[in-house]
Amino acid sequence: MAKELDGFKLEQRHGKARVRVGRVWRSSDQGGNRRHFLVEWKVNISLLSNCLPSYVRDDNSDIVATDTMKNTVYVKAKECQEQLSAEEFAILLGKHFTSFYPQVYTAIVKIVEKPWERVSVNGQPHEHGFKLGSEKHTAEAIVQKSGILQLTSGIEGLALLKTTQSGFEGFIRDKYTALPETRERMLATEVTASWRYSYDSVSSIPKKPLYLNERYLNVKQVLAETFFGPPKSGVYSASVQSTLFQMAKAVLSRFTDISSIQLKMPNIHFLPVNLSSKDNGEIVKFNDDVYLPTDEPHGSIEASLSRFWSKM
Numbered sequence: 001m002a003k004e005l006d007g008f009k010l011e012q013r014h015g016k017a018r019v020r021v022g023r024v025w026r027s028s029d030q031g032g033n034r035r036h037f038l039v040e041w042k043v044n045i046s047l048l049s050n051c052l053p054s055y056v057r058d059d060n061s062d063i064v065a066t067d068t069m070k071n072t073v074y075v076k077a078k079e080c081q082e083q084l085s086a087e088e089f090a091i092l093l094g095k096h097f098t099s100f101y102p103q104v105y106t107a108i109v110k111i112v113e114k115p116w117e118r119v120s121v122n123g124q125p126h127e128h129g130f131k132l133g134s135e136k137h138t139a140e141a142i143v144q145k146s147g148i149l150q151l152t153s154g155i156e157g158l159a160l161l162k163t164t165q166s167g168f169e170g171f172i173r174d175k176y177t178a179l180p181e182t183r184e185r186m187l188a189t190e191v192t193a194s195w196r197y198s199y200d201s202v203s204s205i206p207k208k209p210l211y212l213n214e215r216y217l218n219v220k221q222v223l224a225e226t227f228f229g230p231p232k233s234g235v236y237s238a239s240v241q242s243t244l245f246q247m248a249k250a251v252l253s254r255f256t257d258i259s260s261i262q263l264k265m266p267n268i269h270f271l272p273v274n275l276s277s278k279d280n281g282e283i284v285k286f287n288d289d290v291y292l293p294t295d296e297p298h299g300s301i302e303a304s305l306s307r308f309w310s311k312m
């Protein structure tokens with residue numbers, strides 16, 4: 001909410017960034033298994049609150065200290081007796097800040113989960129051993145005092161590559177164009193995705209435990225499968241743009257509780273290697289085999305797709 005002050009407009013928020021927390025849950029069953037479950041989260045909290053006197057009158061009496069916000073993350077993590085998703089923890093914190101403090105009208109809580117994965121030893125899942133995977137699960141909950149919720153989940157750093165079934169033809173050619181047309185190239189990207197759920201209140205989210213973790217895994221699978229196509233034949237990509245659109249459409253078609261999705265897909269180039277020297281002529285002639293991988297510069301392609309009746 002913007003406030004007019006002496007002819008100026010002030011918009012403000014305050015919070016705590018990069019609060020890191022690890023939480024372990026221990027289970028034991030009749031069979032003597034003592035399996036541990038672990039999450040590591042980086043939490044960003046931002047509160048929209050009525051605390052103007054702190055800005056204009058040196059009066060901090062309406063300020064929730066950011067140090068208190070940090071402590072709250074640890075207290076709430078301790079209070080969660082059952083494993084929960086990053087989305088659920090973000091909502092839980094958002095609900096806490098907006099209901100506990102009269103001054104706070106909106107809480108924006110973002111979480112990035114570190115991809116710790118259970119290891120297998122001799123083909124058997126380890127009870128308490130984890131290794132770091134690659135892509136990260138992200139979640140953002142914007143919670144209003146009224147209970148209205150905006151919930152977004154995402155993936156960061158999903159690196160995908162295929163060695164064929166990709167081309168790029170028919171683009172504008174002019175006096176600045178050097179790129180040859182091709183129907184045979186590598187396609188590599190690092191997908192950043194975020195999708196908005198249509199749940200608009202805390203109470204409308206399905207109660208099934210870890211439902212949103214399952215959703216995250218399903219969306220990731222649909223994105224990857226659409227990128228690659230069937231295992232034997234693959235699927236031809238006419239451009240990153242076209243593949244991005246197919247991936248976004250597949251997610252919206254498959255999951256009716258997702259109202260929009262944004263995808264960022266850099267085109268990470270693998271350049272053909274051709275080498276020749278003045279004396280010896282051709283040293284290496286490219287035959288879809290030796291590449292120079294580069295990430296600078298890279299193409300940057302991003303789009304979002306939403307349903308016509310989306311609330312976004």
Ligand SMILES: O=c1[nH]c(=O)c2[nH]c(=O)[nH]c2[nH]1
Nearest residue numbers: 168179238239240241267299
């Ligand atoms: O899939 C692509 N999209 C582009 O927009 C583009 N531009 C370019 O140089 N190569 C590619 N590839």
